Amino acid sequence: xxxxxxxxxxxxxxxxxxxxxxxxxxxxxxxxxxxxxxxxxxxxxxxxxxxxxxxxxxxxxxxxxxxxxxxxxxxxxxxxxxxxxxxxxxxxxxxxxxxxxxxxxxxxxxxxxxxxxxxxxxxxxxxxxxxxxxxxxxxxxxxxxxxxxxxxxxxxxxxxxxxxxxxxxxxxxxxxxxxxxxxxxxxxxxxxxxxxxxxxxxxxxxxxxxxxxxxxxxxxxxxxxxxxxxxxxxxxxxxxxxxxxxxxxxxxxxxxxxxxxxxxxxxxxxxxxxxxxxxxxxxxxxxxxxxxxxxxxxxxxxxxxxxxxxxxxxxxxxxxxxxxxxxxxxxxxxxxxxxxxxxxxxxxxxxxxxxxxxxxxxxxxxxxxxxxxxxxxxxxxxxxxxxxxxxxxxxxxxxxxxxxxxxxxxxxxxxxxxxxxxxxxxxxxxxxxxxxxxxxxxxxxxxxxxxxxxxxxxxxxxxxxxxxxxxxxxxxxxxxxxxxxxxxxxxxxxxxxxxxxxxxxxxxxxxxxxxxxxxxxxxxxxxxxxxxxxxxxxxxxxxxxxxxxxxxxxxxxxxxxxxxxxxxxxxxxxxxxxxxxxxxxxxx
Amino acid sequence: xxxxxxxxxxxxxxxxxxxxxxxxxxxxxxxxxxxxxxxxxxxxxxxxxxxxxxxxxxxxxxxxxxxxxxxxxxxxxxxxxxxxxxxxxxxxxxxxxxxxxxxxxxxxxxxxxxxxxxxxxxxxxxxxxxxxxxxxxxxxxxxxxxxxxxxxxxxxxxxxxxxxxxxxxxxxxxxxxxxxxx
Numbered sequence: 001x002x003x004x005x006x007x008x009x010x011x012x013x014x015x016x017x018x019x020x021x022x023x024x025x026x027x028x029x030x031x032x033x034x035x036x037x038x039x040x041x042x043x044x045x046x047x048x049x050x051x052x053x054x055x056x057x058x059x060x061x062x063x064x065x066x067x068x069x070x071x072x073x074x075x076x077x078x079x080x081x082x083x084x085x086x087x088x089x090x091x092x093x094x095x096x097x098x099x100x101x102x103x104x105x106x107x108x109x110x111x112x113x114x115x116x117x118x119x120x121x122x123x124x125x126x127x128x129x130x131x132x133x134x135x136x137x138x139x140x141x142x143x144x145x146x147x148x149x150x151x152x153x154x155x156x157x158x159x160x161x162x163x164x165x166x167x168x169x170x171x172x173x174x175x176x177x178x179x180x181x182x183x184x185x186x187x188x189x190x191x192x193x194x195x196x197x198x199x200x201x202x203x204x205x206x207x208x209x210x211x212x213x214x215x216x217x218x219x220x221x222x223x224x225x226x227x228x229x230x231x232x233x234x235x236x237x238x239x240x241x242x243x244x245x246x247x248x249x250x251x252x253x254x255x256x257x258x259x260x261x262x263x264x265x266x267x268x269x270x271x272x273x274x275x276x277x278x279x280x281x282x283x284x285x286x287x288x289x290x291x292x293x294x295x296x297x298x299x300x301x302x303x304x305x306x307x308x309x310x311x312x313x314x315x316x317x318x319x320x321x322x323x324x325x326x327x328x329x330x331x332x333x334x335x336x337x338x339x340x341x342x343x344x345x346x347x348x349x350x351x352x353x354x355x356x357x358x359x360x361x362x363x364x365x366x367x368x369x370x371x372x373x374x375x376x377x378x379x380x381x382x383x384x385x386x387x388x389x390x391x392x393x394x395x396x397x398x399x400x401x402x403x404x405x406x407x408x409x410x411x412x413x414x415x416x417x418x419x420x421x422x423x424x425x426x427x428x429x430x431x432x433x434x435x436x437x438x439x440x441x442x443x444x445x446x447x448x449x450x451x452x453x454x455x456x457x458x459x460x461x462x463x464x465x466x467x468x469x470x471x472x473x474x475x476x477x478x479x480x481x482x483x484x485x486x487x488x489x490x491x492x493x494x495x496x497x498x499x500x501x502x503x504x505x506x507x508x509x510x511x512x513x514x515x516x517x518x519x520x521x522x523x524x525x526x527x528x529x530x531x532x533x534x535x536x537x538x539x540x541x542x543x544x545x546x547x548x549x550x551x552x553x554x555x556x557x558x559x560x561x562x563x564x565x566x567x568x569x570x571x572x573x574x575x576x577x578x579x580x581x582x583x584x585x586x587x588x
Numbered sequence: 589x590x591x592x593x594x595x596x597x598x599x600x601x602x603x604x605x606x607x608x609x610x611x612x613x614x615x616x617x618x619x620x621x622x623x624x625x626x627x628x629x630x631x632x633x634x635x636x637x638x639x640x641x642x643x644x645x646x647x648x649x650x651x652x653x654x655x656x657x658x659x660x661x662x663x664x665x666x667x668x669x670x671x672x673x674x675x676x677x678x679x680x681x682x683x684x685x686x687x688x689x690x691x692x693x694x695x696x697x698x699x700x701x702x703x704x705x706x707x708x709x710x711x712x713x714x715x716x717x718x719x720x721x722x723x724x725x726x727x728x729x730x731x732x733x734x735x736x737x738x739x740x741x742x743x744x745x746x747x748x749x750x751x752x753x754x755x756x757x758x759x760x761x762x763x764x765x766x767x768x769x770x
Contacts, residue, residue: 124623125630129674132618149674309668312661 007136007167008033011100012041014143017176020044020071022062022440024055028075029115030102033167035073047440047469050461052079054433056086057459060095061437064420065395067220069096069150070437076102077115080161081122085427088126090157092424093243094218096150097157099123100143105165106134119161128156136169144176153187154307155218187306189322195331196339197319198278198302203340203347205276205300207354208236211259211288214243214423215281215305217416219325223247224416226329227280233336235344235351237358239267241282242408242423250412256358257367260288261559262405265366265568266358268557271296272565273357279303281325284314285424294564304328366557366570367409376526378403378478378549382410382450385476388533394418394446397434399455400426402484402555407450429458432475436462439471446474446537453479453546454503463516466542474536475544477509480551488554513544522546603659607636607684609691609761610666611769615675616642616650623673624652633658633666637693637736637758649677653760655684655736680769688764694757695739700727701750709749713742 005013011034015023024047027035038046049055052074059070070090074083080101090097104113120132129149131142139162146158202208210231216223224247231238231254238248239259248255257264259271268290271277277299282288284303289295292314301317303310304325311320321328336343369379382403396411397420398404404421413419420438422430431449439447449456456477466473478484486501513520519539523532523546536543557568614620621640628635636655643651656666663681670679682689699709706728710718716732723729732742736759743754763769 120619121622124619124626128672307672309665309672311668313665316661 002172004170005173006170008037010139013173018147023071023073024058025073026052028079030076030164049465052082053085054462056083057430057433058437059097060090061420061434062441063095065417065438066441069098072099074101077117080119087157089425089427091126094155096155098146098150099159101161103161103163106163123159127159130159132161136166136171140174194321195335206350207274208276209270209274210238210278212244212280213241213282215325216247223326245419246413246416249414258408265364266361268565269361274299277301283310290559291564375550378406381547382406386411392446395438397431397449399431399451400428401452403452403478405555428455432459433462435473439473448474451477453477454483467517472540473542478549480549509544509546518542520544524548605657607657608663609682610654611680612652613677614650616648620675639758639760655759691759691761692733693759694733696755697730698753699750700752705749
């Protein structure tokens with residue numbers, strides 16, 4: 001007879017077989033049996049966070065930077081509800097997470113027991129799938145299935161809720177089955193005809209553009225390599241969404257910068273005027289499209305996505321290719337090489353006028369800003385940070401707000417999995433715990449959270465985690481004392497009524513750093529900025545860097561809500577001429 | 589730009605709403621109905637009626653029939669989103685006008701009144717295969733099977749015969765002929 005294992009042991013045996021090396025969690029009554037077993041599984045290291053939301057974001061940072069699923073372990077009730085924000089965040093940005101939550105014993109479910117909540121009910125809309133395990137014999141197969149669901153197709157979070165009595169019960173352990181089929185849900189539906197059609201469209205186009213997104217990153221590093229190959233082979237311009245940054249080198253001449261609400265002038269205008277748009281792993285999000293009925297009116301649109309429900313959801317497309325980016329790109333390249341051996345040559349002439357036009361848009365230099373000698377401009381701070389770290393293969397996380405957009409605009413990424421930011425949900429407080437997770441996955445690398453002072457205070461407690469595990473993360477705060485993006489929208493839309501967007505009692509971040517037993521550094525002038533950044537980089541401990549920046553700088557360029565791509569506000573002067581009026585005002 | 593429109597909206601053109609009958613084959617497991625219904629409410633889709641029951645004990649399959657309305661784009665999204673749910677096996681979509689598909693709903697009517705009224709009610713139901721399920725001196729419970737709009741009409745028409753209570757199911761659907769939906 002084979003050995004019997006307790007439910008708690010089975011949890012870890014499953015994790016071993018799923019090659020989990022780190023889990024992020026917080027103990028509590030309903031998961032104590034699992035925590036009791038932790039010491040017997042040496043290959044699995046537990047990272048104790050300070051709040052379950054932090055565990056979730058740390059697992060996201062871990063997953064995004066490593067390509068492996070992030071694993072979370074929390075208790076019932078508040079443990080589970082605290083992780084909901086992170087699960088929703090991962091769901092919106094398609095990040096594979098497996099969350100194990102404790103639950104009250106099965107006989108108490110439904111009695112409003114202490115720390116009971118309907119965890120599977122609460123997390124149903126924010127997970128790909130979830131399970132309440134009521135029979136010990138289902139536990140191993142459920143956890144294996146959970147890993148499979150989280151990591152296959154369009155990745156996302158899943159949750160397994162395990163009542164406490166199940167954690168004690170014993171049964172045999174079963175290894176994961178090598179089953180590739182997921183309830184008939186295959187992920188590569190495309191055929192050669194669509195690839196041929198794509199190549200046909202590409203060879204006919206004189207104003208093409210690649211519009212790439214997080215799907216390229218999610219498809220693995222190979223997908224980014226293939227993308228580069230395709231872009232170089234075609235000579236087409238390429239732009240990327242916030243989530244796709246890094247899949248194509250940010251300093252390459254063919255790269256037009258990020259597109260969308262705070263994207264570059266050249267990227268947005270090229271999107272508007274193109275005759276062929278090839279969307280690879282992006283989802284026509286409303287931050288990208290702007291006014292939808294004036295979105296790229298003259299183009300043929302191709303959409304490559306692994307999720308069939310992304311096709312024709314927001315924008316109708318002419319050619320849909322449902323499949324994994326990596327597979328589609330390699331088929332495309334193969335066909336291109338076979339059929340159009342001289343593609344680049346024949347196309348160069350065709351697209352030369354398009355490139356001239358793009359150069360004209362580029363010459364507007366939409367990311368420029370008015371510099372200052374007295375105060376640190378936030379854009380300048382990011383530029384200097386980039387210049388001083390670009391040789392270090394650094395990993396950047398962000399919070400949400402102006403600093404996030406400035407980071408996306410001014411920090412150039414050359415590799416995938418180096419940029420972790422909350423795009424879909426826009427979760428303030430994401431960056432610090434995400435940086436913890438990234439540093440856990442990459443202990444020797446430089447990990448920087450580009451933060452705002454308001455966002456970072458939402459999860460500042462995770463500094464304590466960073467200190468406990470000697471994770472030398474760098475929290476680079478662009479401190480303007482405002483919720484900058486809120487302030488910017490109030491300036492543009494609400495007649496400068498800065499209602500509740502100023503934080504009047506901020507902590508002293510340097511002293512705060514000391515209180516957490518890490519290092520605090522403050523920079524007040526542009527003159528001292530470089531030295532201070534270098535000091536930060538030379539510190540092998542967690543650092544909170546308080547960068548005092550211009551308080552009222554706005555983030556430009558900007559597509560105001562309700563406007564199409566070709567009506568951007570370029571800067572402070574332009575802002576007056578293009579006041580947002582009417583319905584645009586009521587949009588987020 | 590005084591006529592600035594929503595950055596979220598699809599288009600300001602009024603699109604035609606069609607009625608569709610969506611049939612979903614699911615694993616009969618805890619919470620599966622909540623997943624399906626939650627998807628509808630969470631994404632703002634309509635449910636006009638709903639019928640659900642296990643249809644295959646051995647395979648542990650349930651069949652959910654949902655009547656919904658939406659633009660072609662919305663109906664397409666409904667199908668694609670449903671197919672993404674882990675316990676969903678297959679999804680069929682029929683237009684209400686589809687002649688190759690049978691749609692039926694069942695209704696129970698309780699009529700209270702003197703004999704002539706009870707008889708009148710029964711007569712009015714004649715077209716829809718009425719079955720008397722319960723009979724007393726003062727009351728009848730009549731079962732009919734019919735289309736939604738026919739039951740709507742009967743619920744109105746029977747008022748004058750002493751209709752006191754209506755109970756009705758959601759629509760169920762099945763293709764005509766020897767073929768089954770794969």
